[in-house]
Amino acid sequence: MATFANGRAWVTAALALLILIAQLGWQQSAAKLQIVATTGMIGDMVQRIVGDRADVTTLMGEGVDPHLYKVTVSDVRALADADVVIANGLMLEGRMGDVFAKLRRRGRLVIEAGASLTQTQLLHSDGSHGHPDPHIWMDPTIWSQCAAHVADELSVRDPANASLYRANVAALGREWIDADRAIAQAIASVEPKRRVLVTAHDAFAYFGRRYGVEVTGIQGISTESESGLDDIRRLIDLLVTRNVPAVFVETSVSDKNVLALVEGARARDHTIIIGGSLYSDAMGEAGTPQGTYTGMIKKNAHTIVAALGGDAHRLTTSPAESEGNTK
Ligand SMILES: [Zn+2]
Missing domain, CATH: 3.40.50.1980 (Nitrogenase molybdenum iron protein domain)
Structure with a gap:
Protein backbone atom coordinates (compact mmCIF):
# COMPACT_ATOMS: atom_id res chain seq x y z
CA MET A 1 0.00 0.00 0.00
CA ALA A 182 -26.58 34.75 34.21
CA ILE A 183 -23.29 32.85 34.61
CA ALA A 184 -21.85 35.43 37.04
CA GLN A 185 -25.00 35.29 39.19
CA ALA A 186 -24.99 31.48 39.29
CA ILE A 187 -21.27 31.27 40.19
CA ALA A 188 -21.85 33.80 42.99
CA SER A 189 -24.23 31.28 44.59
CA VAL A 190 -21.37 28.75 45.07
CA GLU A 191 -19.65 28.87 48.48
CA PRO A 192 -16.42 30.89 47.85
CA LYS A 193 -13.96 28.23 49.05
CA ARG A 194 -15.56 25.69 46.71
CA ARG A 195 -15.12 27.85 43.61
CA VAL A 196 -12.45 25.49 42.30
CA LEU A 197 -12.61 23.97 38.84
CA VAL A 198 -10.40 20.94 38.09
CA THR A 199 -10.55 19.68 34.51
CA ALA A 200 -8.62 17.37 32.15
CA HIS A 201 -6.65 20.18 30.48
CA ASP A 202 -6.16 23.88 31.15
CA ALA A 203 -8.97 25.25 28.96
CA PHE A 204 -10.89 27.31 31.53
CA ALA A 205 -8.45 30.04 32.64
CA TYR A 206 -10.43 32.84 30.92
CA PHE A 207 -13.63 31.51 32.48
CA GLY A 208 -11.90 31.47 35.87
CA ARG A 209 -10.62 35.03 35.53
CA ARG A 210 -14.01 36.36 34.44
CA TYR A 211 -16.08 34.67 37.16
CA GLY A 212 -13.65 34.38 40.07
CA VAL A 213 -13.12 30.63 39.92
CA GLU A 214 -9.74 29.03 40.69
CA VAL A 215 -8.96 26.83 37.70
CA THR A 216 -6.52 23.95 37.28
CA GLY A 217 -6.12 21.54 34.41
CA ILE A 218 -4.28 18.25 34.80
CA GLN A 219 -2.66 18.76 31.39
CA GLY A 220 -1.43 22.22 30.30
CA ILE A 221 -3.04 24.60 27.79
CA SER A 222 -2.44 22.15 24.95
CA THR A 223 -3.49 18.50 25.09
CA GLU A 224 -0.09 17.77 23.52
CA SER A 225 1.61 18.35 26.88
CA GLU A 226 2.12 15.51 29.36
CA SER A 227 1.01 15.47 32.97
CA GLY A 228 3.16 13.82 35.63
CA LEU A 229 2.56 12.10 38.94
CA ASP A 230 3.60 15.30 40.73
CA ASP A 231 0.77 17.22 39.04
CA ILE A 232 -1.76 14.58 40.12
CA ARG A 233 -0.42 14.60 43.72
CA ARG A 234 -0.55 18.42 43.89
CA LEU A 235 -4.15 18.42 42.66
CA ILE A 236 -5.24 15.75 45.15
CA ASP A 237 -3.79 17.95 47.95
CA LEU A 238 -5.83 20.89 46.66
CA LEU A 239 -9.05 18.84 46.46
CA VAL A 240 -8.64 17.38 49.96
CA THR A 241 -7.62 20.59 51.74
CA ARG A 242 -10.36 22.68 50.11
CA ASN A 243 -12.99 19.95 50.46
CA VAL A 244 -13.87 20.28 46.76
CA PRO A 245 -16.76 17.91 45.93
CA ALA A 246 -16.30 17.41 42.17
CA VAL A 247 -13.91 17.35 39.23
CA PHE A 248 -14.87 17.42 35.55
CA VAL A 249 -14.17 15.52 32.36
CA GLU A 250 -14.18 17.15 28.91
CA THR A 251 -15.94 16.01 25.75
CA SER A 252 -12.86 16.42 23.52
CA VAL A 253 -10.17 15.02 25.88
CA SER A 254 -9.53 11.53 27.35
CA ASP A 255 -10.88 11.09 30.92
CA LYS A 256 -7.92 8.91 31.99
CA ASN A 257 -6.18 11.57 34.14
CA VAL A 258 -9.39 12.76 35.76
CA LEU A 259 -10.24 9.18 36.81
CA ALA A 260 -6.73 8.83 38.31
CA LEU A 261 -7.43 11.94 40.37
CA VAL A 262 -10.73 10.56 41.70
CA GLU A 263 -8.99 7.28 42.65
CA GLY A 264 -6.12 9.15 44.35
CA ALA A 265 -8.50 11.27 46.42
CA ARG A 266 -10.44 8.16 47.46
CA ALA A 267 -7.20 6.55 48.68
CA ARG A 268 -6.95 9.52 51.05
CA ASP A 269 -10.54 9.10 52.25
CA HIS A 270 -11.82 12.12 50.34
CA THR A 271 -14.79 11.20 48.18
CA ILE A 272 -14.95 13.16 44.99
CA ILE A 273 -17.36 12.75 42.12
CA ILE A 274 -17.15 13.44 38.39
CA GLY A 275 -19.30 16.57 38.32
CA GLY A 276 -20.14 16.13 34.64
CA SER A 277 -18.74 16.53 31.18
CA LEU A 278 -17.69 20.01 30.05
CA TYR A 279 -17.51 21.34 26.50
CA SER A 280 -13.99 22.70 26.48
CA ASP A 281 -12.55 22.84 22.94
CA ALA A 282 -15.55 21.51 20.98
CA MET A 283 -19.27 22.22 21.20
CA GLY A 284 -22.06 19.67 21.62
CA GLU A 285 -24.20 17.93 19.03
CA ALA A 286 -25.65 20.14 16.28
CA GLY A 287 -29.34 20.86 16.84
CA THR A 288 -29.07 20.77 20.66
CA PRO A 289 -28.65 23.90 22.85
CA GLN A 290 -25.02 22.98 23.58
CA GLY A 291 -24.40 22.75 19.81
CA THR A 292 -24.38 26.58 19.85
CA TYR A 293 -21.82 28.83 21.54
CA THR A 294 -24.35 30.50 23.87
CA GLY A 295 -25.90 27.19 24.85
CA MET A 296 -22.48 25.61 25.35
CA ILE A 297 -21.11 28.19 27.80
CA LYS A 298 -24.37 28.24 29.75
CA LYS A 299 -24.46 24.45 29.86
CA ASN A 300 -20.85 24.37 31.14
CA ALA A 301 -21.64 26.90 33.86
CA HIS A 302 -24.79 24.93 34.79
CA THR A 303 -22.78 21.71 35.14
CA ILE A 304 -20.08 23.43 37.23
CA VAL A 305 -22.44 25.33 39.55
CA ALA A 306 -24.72 22.33 40.14
CA ALA A 307 -21.78 20.03 40.98
CA LEU A 308 -20.15 22.56 43.33
CA GLY A 309 -23.38 23.01 45.29
CA GLY A 310 -24.65 26.34 43.91
CA ASP A 311 -27.97 27.42 42.42
CA ALA A 312 -27.92 26.80 38.67
CA HIS A 313 -31.59 27.39 37.81
CA ARG A 314 -30.93 30.67 35.94
CA LEU A 315 -28.75 28.78 33.46
CA THR A 316 -31.39 26.39 32.16
CA THR A 317 -31.33 26.81 28.38
CA SER A 318 -34.62 27.50 26.66
CA PRO A 319 -35.59 25.67 23.42
CA ALA A 320 -35.43 29.02 21.54
CA GLU A 321 -31.69 29.23 22.14
CA SER A 322 -31.07 25.92 20.41
CA GLU A 323 -32.44 27.54 17.23
CA GLY A 324 -30.13 30.50 17.63
CA ASN A 325 -27.68 29.56 14.90
CA THR A 326 -30.15 28.77 12.12
CA LYS A 327 -31.19 32.35 11.33
ZN1 LIG B 1 -7.58 23.20 24.71
Whole structure:
Protein backbone atom coordinates (compact mmCIF):
# COMPACT_ATOMS: atom_id res chain seq x y z
CA MET A 1 0.00 0.00 0.00
CA ALA A 2 1.35 3.43 -0.91
CA THR A 3 1.96 5.79 2.00
CA PHE A 4 2.97 9.45 1.98
CA ALA A 5 6.35 9.81 3.63
CA ASN A 6 5.67 13.46 4.36
CA GLY A 7 2.05 14.32 5.16
CA ARG A 8 2.70 18.07 5.16
CA ALA A 9 4.24 18.05 1.69
CA TRP A 10 1.23 16.17 0.39
CA VAL A 11 -1.22 18.68 1.90
CA THR A 12 0.75 21.62 0.52
CA ALA A 13 0.93 20.19 -3.01
CA ALA A 14 -2.74 19.23 -3.09
CA LEU A 15 -3.76 22.65 -1.77
CA ALA A 16 -1.70 24.50 -4.40
CA LEU A 17 -3.27 22.46 -7.22
CA LEU A 18 -6.82 22.88 -5.92
CA ILE A 19 -6.39 26.65 -5.41
CA LEU A 20 -5.26 26.91 -9.04
CA ILE A 21 -8.34 25.01 -10.21
CA ALA A 22 -10.58 27.14 -7.95
CA GLN A 23 -9.07 30.36 -9.37
CA LEU A 24 -9.69 29.20 -12.95
CA GLY A 25 -13.36 28.57 -12.19
CA TRP A 26 -13.80 31.58 -9.93
CA GLN A 27 -15.41 34.01 -12.36
CA GLN A 28 -18.53 31.87 -12.81
CA SER A 29 -19.08 31.27 -9.09
CA ALA A 30 -18.35 34.69 -7.60
CA ALA A 31 -21.80 35.09 -6.01
CA LYS A 32 -21.77 34.15 -2.33
CA LEU A 33 -18.66 34.40 -0.20
CA GLN A 34 -17.32 30.91 0.61
CA ILE A 35 -16.09 30.80 4.20
CA VAL A 36 -14.30 27.98 6.03
CA ALA A 37 -14.29 28.08 9.85
CA THR A 38 -11.99 25.89 11.94
CA THR A 39 -13.66 25.10 15.30
CA GLY A 40 -17.35 24.76 16.11
CA MET A 41 -17.24 27.95 18.21
CA ILE A 42 -15.83 29.93 15.26
CA GLY A 43 -18.33 28.31 12.86
CA ASP A 44 -21.30 29.24 15.08
CA MET A 45 -20.05 32.83 15.48
CA VAL A 46 -19.48 33.29 11.74
CA GLN A 47 -22.82 31.71 10.78
CA ARG A 48 -24.60 34.13 13.11
CA ILE A 49 -22.70 37.12 11.61
CA VAL A 50 -23.26 36.29 7.93
CA GLY A 51 -26.75 34.72 8.10
CA ASP A 52 -27.64 33.55 4.57
CA ARG A 53 -25.31 36.03 2.79
CA ALA A 54 -22.36 33.61 2.72
CA ASP A 55 -21.76 29.84 2.83
CA VAL A 56 -19.98 28.61 5.98
CA THR A 57 -18.23 25.24 6.24
CA THR A 58 -16.93 24.20 9.68
CA LEU A 59 -14.01 21.76 9.76
CA MET A 60 -14.09 20.47 13.35
CA GLY A 61 -17.25 18.84 14.68
CA GLU A 62 -18.47 17.58 18.03
CA GLY A 63 -15.78 16.11 20.30
CA VAL A 64 -12.85 17.05 18.03
CA ASP A 65 -9.64 18.30 19.72
CA PRO A 66 -8.29 21.35 17.81
CA HIS A 67 -4.79 21.10 19.35
CA LEU A 68 -4.20 17.77 17.61
CA TYR A 69 -6.35 18.34 14.50
CA LYS A 70 -4.79 17.57 11.13
CA VAL A 71 -6.26 18.64 7.80
CA THR A 72 -8.18 15.85 6.03
CA VAL A 73 -8.62 15.18 2.30
CA SER A 74 -12.09 16.82 2.25
CA ASP A 75 -10.76 19.82 4.24
CA VAL A 76 -8.12 20.48 1.57
CA ARG A 77 -10.89 20.74 -1.04
CA ALA A 78 -12.97 23.10 1.16
CA LEU A 79 -9.92 25.28 1.99
CA ALA A 80 -8.95 25.57 -1.67
CA ASP A 81 -12.47 26.72 -2.59
CA ALA A 82 -12.68 29.21 0.30
CA ASP A 83 -12.57 32.99 -0.21
CA VAL A 84 -12.04 33.48 3.52
CA VAL A 85 -10.72 31.14 6.23
CA ILE A 86 -11.59 32.06 9.82
CA ALA A 87 -9.60 30.54 12.67
CA ASN A 88 -9.34 30.99 16.43
CA GLY A 89 -5.60 31.61 16.10
CA LEU A 90 -3.13 31.96 19.03
CA MET A 91 -1.88 28.53 17.92
CA LEU A 92 -5.06 26.73 19.03
CA GLU A 93 -5.09 24.97 15.66
CA GLY A 94 -1.48 23.95 16.32
CA ARG A 95 -1.05 21.68 13.32
CA MET A 96 -2.70 23.97 10.76
CA GLY A 97 -0.14 26.81 10.88
CA ASP A 98 1.55 25.73 7.64
CA VAL A 99 -1.80 25.56 5.86
CA PHE A 100 -2.74 29.11 6.98
CA ALA A 101 0.66 30.42 5.80
CA LYS A 102 0.22 28.71 2.43
CA LEU A 103 -3.28 30.13 1.97
CA ARG A 104 -2.05 33.66 2.77
CA ARG A 105 0.79 33.35 0.26
CA ARG A 106 -1.87 32.42 -2.33
CA GLY A 107 -3.78 35.63 -1.57
CA ARG A 108 -6.51 34.12 0.58
CA LEU A 109 -7.86 36.12 3.51
CA VAL A 110 -7.20 34.23 6.77
CA ILE A 111 -8.85 35.95 9.76
CA GLU A 112 -7.76 34.99 13.27
CA ALA A 113 -10.40 35.82 15.89
CA GLY A 114 -7.81 36.23 18.65
CA ALA A 115 -5.73 38.77 16.70
CA SER A 116 -7.69 41.75 18.08
CA LEU A 117 -6.93 41.03 21.75
CA THR A 118 -4.39 43.06 23.70
CA GLN A 119 -1.59 41.65 25.87
CA THR A 120 -3.53 42.56 29.03
CA GLN A 121 -6.59 40.67 27.81
CA LEU A 122 -4.55 37.57 26.96
CA LEU A 123 -3.51 35.10 29.65
CA HIS A 124 -0.18 33.31 29.86
CA SER A 125 0.23 30.18 31.95
CA ASP A 126 3.31 28.45 33.35
CA GLY A 127 4.84 26.08 30.84
CA SER A 128 3.20 27.71 27.81
CA HIS A 129 6.65 28.82 26.55
CA GLY A 130 5.55 32.44 26.17
CA HIS A 131 2.53 31.63 24.01
CA PRO A 132 -0.78 33.13 25.10
CA ASP A 133 -3.55 30.79 26.25
CA PRO A 134 -5.75 30.27 23.14
CA HIS A 135 -9.04 29.32 24.95
CA ILE A 136 -10.46 32.84 24.51
CA TRP A 137 -14.12 31.77 23.92
CA MET A 138 -14.43 30.87 27.61
CA ASP A 139 -15.03 34.57 28.47
CA PRO A 140 -18.10 35.86 26.55
CA THR A 141 -16.95 39.50 26.85
CA ILE A 142 -13.61 38.63 25.22
CA TRP A 143 -15.37 36.45 22.61
CA SER A 144 -17.65 39.38 21.82
CA GLN A 145 -14.62 41.51 20.93
CA CYS A 146 -13.31 38.67 18.75
CA ALA A 147 -16.68 38.52 16.93
CA ALA A 148 -16.58 42.29 16.32
CA HIS A 149 -13.09 41.88 14.81
CA VAL A 150 -14.28 39.07 12.54
CA ALA A 151 -17.31 41.14 11.45
CA ASP A 152 -15.06 44.14 10.68
CA GLU A 153 -12.70 42.05 8.54
CA LEU A 154 -15.63 40.43 6.71
CA SER A 155 -17.17 43.87 6.10
CA VAL A 156 -13.97 45.05 4.40
CA ARG A 157 -13.88 41.91 2.25
CA ASP A 158 -17.62 42.03 1.45
CA PRO A 159 -18.75 45.70 1.74
CA ALA A 160 -22.14 45.03 0.09
CA ASN A 161 -23.23 43.11 3.21
CA ALA A 162 -21.32 45.17 5.80
CA SER A 163 -24.36 46.75 7.45
CA LEU A 164 -25.99 43.34 7.97
CA TYR A 165 -22.78 41.89 9.43
CA ARG A 166 -22.50 44.81 11.86
CA ALA A 167 -26.17 44.53 12.94
CA ASN A 168 -25.86 40.77 13.45
CA VAL A 169 -22.68 41.04 15.51
CA ALA A 170 -24.29 43.72 17.70
CA ALA A 171 -27.23 41.36 18.40
CA LEU A 172 -24.76 38.56 19.21
CA GLY A 173 -22.97 40.85 21.66
CA ARG A 174 -26.27 41.54 23.47
CA GLU A 175 -27.06 37.82 23.68
CA TRP A 176 -23.64 37.11 25.18
CA ILE A 177 -23.94 39.93 27.74
CA ASP A 178 -27.14 38.25 28.98
CA ALA A 179 -25.37 34.88 29.18
CA ASP A 180 -22.42 36.50 30.98
CA ARG A 181 -24.72 38.02 33.63
CA ALA A 182 -26.58 34.75 34.21
CA ILE A 183 -23.29 32.85 34.61
CA ALA A 184 -21.85 35.43 37.04
CA GLN A 185 -25.00 35.29 39.19
CA ALA A 186 -24.99 31.48 39.29
CA ILE A 187 -21.27 31.27 40.19
CA ALA A 188 -21.85 33.80 42.99
CA SER A 189 -24.23 31.28 44.59
CA VAL A 190 -21.37 28.75 45.07
CA GLU A 191 -19.65 28.87 48.48
CA PRO A 192 -16.42 30.89 47.85
CA LYS A 193 -13.96 28.23 49.05
CA ARG A 194 -15.56 25.69 46.71
CA ARG A 195 -15.12 27.85 43.61
CA VAL A 196 -12.45 25.49 42.30
CA LEU A 197 -12.61 23.97 38.84
CA VAL A 198 -10.40 20.94 38.09
CA THR A 199 -10.55 19.68 34.51
CA ALA A 200 -8.62 17.37 32.15
CA HIS A 201 -6.65 20.18 30.48
CA ASP A 202 -6.16 23.88 31.15
CA ALA A 203 -8.97 25.25 28.96
CA PHE A 204 -10.89 27.31 31.53
CA ALA A 205 -8.45 30.04 32.64
CA TYR A 206 -10.43 32.84 30.92
CA PHE A 207 -13.63 31.51 32.48
CA GLY A 208 -11.90 31.47 35.87
CA ARG A 209 -10.62 35.03 35.53
CA ARG A 210 -14.01 36.36 34.44
CA TYR A 211 -16.08 34.67 37.16
CA GLY A 212 -13.65 34.38 40.07
CA VAL A 213 -13.12 30.63 39.92
CA GLU A 214 -9.74 29.03 40.69
CA VAL A 215 -8.96 26.83 37.70
CA THR A 216 -6.52 23.95 37.28
CA GLY A 217 -6.12 21.54 34.41
CA ILE A 218 -4.28 18.25 34.80
CA GLN A 219 -2.66 18.76 31.39
CA GLY A 220 -1.43 22.22 30.30
CA ILE A 221 -3.04 24.60 27.79
CA SER A 222 -2.44 22.15 24.95
CA THR A 223 -3.49 18.50 25.09
CA GLU A 224 -0.09 17.77 23.52
CA SER A 225 1.61 18.35 26.88
CA GLU A 226 2.12 15.51 29.36
CA SER A 227 1.01 15.47 32.97
CA GLY A 228 3.16 13.82 35.63
CA LEU A 229 2.56 12.10 38.94
CA ASP A 230 3.60 15.30 40.73
CA ASP A 231 0.77 17.22 39.04
CA ILE A 232 -1.76 14.58 40.12
CA ARG A 233 -0.42 14.60 43.72
CA ARG A 234 -0.55 18.42 43.89
CA LEU A 235 -4.15 18.42 42.66
CA ILE A 236 -5.24 15.75 45.15
CA ASP A 237 -3.79 17.95 47.95
CA LEU A 238 -5.83 20.89 46.66
CA LEU A 239 -9.05 18.84 46.46
CA VAL A 240 -8.64 17.38 49.96
CA THR A 241 -7.62 20.59 51.74
CA ARG A 242 -10.36 22.68 50.11
CA ASN A 243 -12.99 19.95 50.46
CA VAL A 244 -13.87 20.28 46.76
CA PRO A 245 -16.76 17.91 45.93
CA ALA A 246 -16.30 17.41 42.17
CA VAL A 247 -13.91 17.35 39.23
CA PHE A 248 -14.87 17.42 35.55
CA VAL A 249 -14.17 15.52 32.36
CA GLU A 250 -14.18 17.15 28.91
CA THR A 251 -15.94 16.01 25.75
CA SER A 252 -12.86 16.42 23.52
CA VAL A 253 -10.17 15.02 25.88
CA SER A 254 -9.53 11.53 27.35
CA ASP A 255 -10.88 11.09 30.92
CA LYS A 256 -7.92 8.91 31.99
CA ASN A 257 -6.18 11.57 34.14
CA VAL A 258 -9.39 12.76 35.76
CA LEU A 259 -10.24 9.18 36.81
CA ALA A 260 -6.73 8.83 38.31
CA LEU A 261 -7.43 11.94 40.37
CA VAL A 262 -10.73 10.56 41.70
CA GLU A 263 -8.99 7.28 42.65
CA GLY A 264 -6.12 9.15 44.35
CA ALA A 265 -8.50 11.27 46.42
CA ARG A 266 -10.44 8.16 47.46
CA ALA A 267 -7.20 6.55 48.68
CA ARG A 268 -6.95 9.52 51.05
CA ASP A 269 -10.54 9.10 52.25
CA HIS A 270 -11.82 12.12 50.34
CA THR A 271 -14.79 11.20 48.18
CA ILE A 272 -14.95 13.16 44.99
CA ILE A 273 -17.36 12.75 42.12
CA ILE A 274 -17.15 13.44 38.39
CA GLY A 275 -19.30 16.57 38.32
CA GLY A 276 -20.14 16.13 34.64
CA SER A 277 -18.74 16.53 31.18
CA LEU A 278 -17.69 20.01 30.05
CA TYR A 279 -17.51 21.34 26.50
CA SER A 280 -13.99 22.70 26.48
CA ASP A 281 -12.55 22.84 22.94
CA ALA A 282 -15.55 21.51 20.98
CA MET A 283 -19.27 22.22 21.20
CA GLY A 284 -22.06 19.67 21.62
CA GLU A 285 -24.20 17.93 19.03
CA ALA A 286 -25.65 20.14 16.28
CA GLY A 287 -29.34 20.86 16.84
CA THR A 288 -29.07 20.77 20.66
CA PRO A 289 -28.65 23.90 22.85
CA GLN A 290 -25.02 22.98 23.58
CA GLY A 291 -24.40 22.75 19.81
CA THR A 292 -24.38 26.58 19.85
CA TYR A 293 -21.82 28.83 21.54
CA THR A 294 -24.35 30.50 23.87
CA GLY A 295 -25.90 27.19 24.85
CA MET A 296 -22.48 25.61 25.35
CA ILE A 297 -21.11 28.19 27.80
CA LYS A 298 -24.37 28.24 29.75
CA LYS A 299 -24.46 24.45 29.86
CA ASN A 300 -20.85 24.37 31.14
CA ALA A 301 -21.64 26.90 33.86
CA HIS A 302 -24.79 24.93 34.79
CA THR A 303 -22.78 21.71 35.14
CA ILE A 304 -20.08 23.43 37.23
CA VAL A 305 -22.44 25.33 39.55
CA ALA A 306 -24.72 22.33 40.14
CA ALA A 307 -21.78 20.03 40.98
CA LEU A 308 -20.15 22.56 43.33
CA GLY A 309 -23.38 23.01 45.29
CA GLY A 310 -24.65 26.34 43.91
CA ASP A 311 -27.97 27.42 42.42
CA ALA A 312 -27.92 26.80 38.67
CA HIS A 313 -31.59 27.39 37.81
CA ARG A 314 -30.93 30.67 35.94
CA LEU A 315 -28.75 28.78 33.46
CA THR A 316 -31.39 26.39 32.16
CA THR A 317 -31.33 26.81 28.38
CA SER A 318 -34.62 27.50 26.66
CA PRO A 319 -35.59 25.67 23.42
CA ALA A 320 -35.43 29.02 21.54
CA GLU A 321 -31.69 29.23 22.14
CA SER A 322 -31.07 25.92 20.41
CA GLU A 323 -32.44 27.54 17.23
CA GLY A 324 -30.13 30.50 17.63
CA ASN A 325 -27.68 29.56 14.90
CA THR A 326 -30.15 28.77 12.12
CA LYS A 327 -31.19 32.35 11.33
ZN1 LIG B 1 -7.58 23.20 24.71
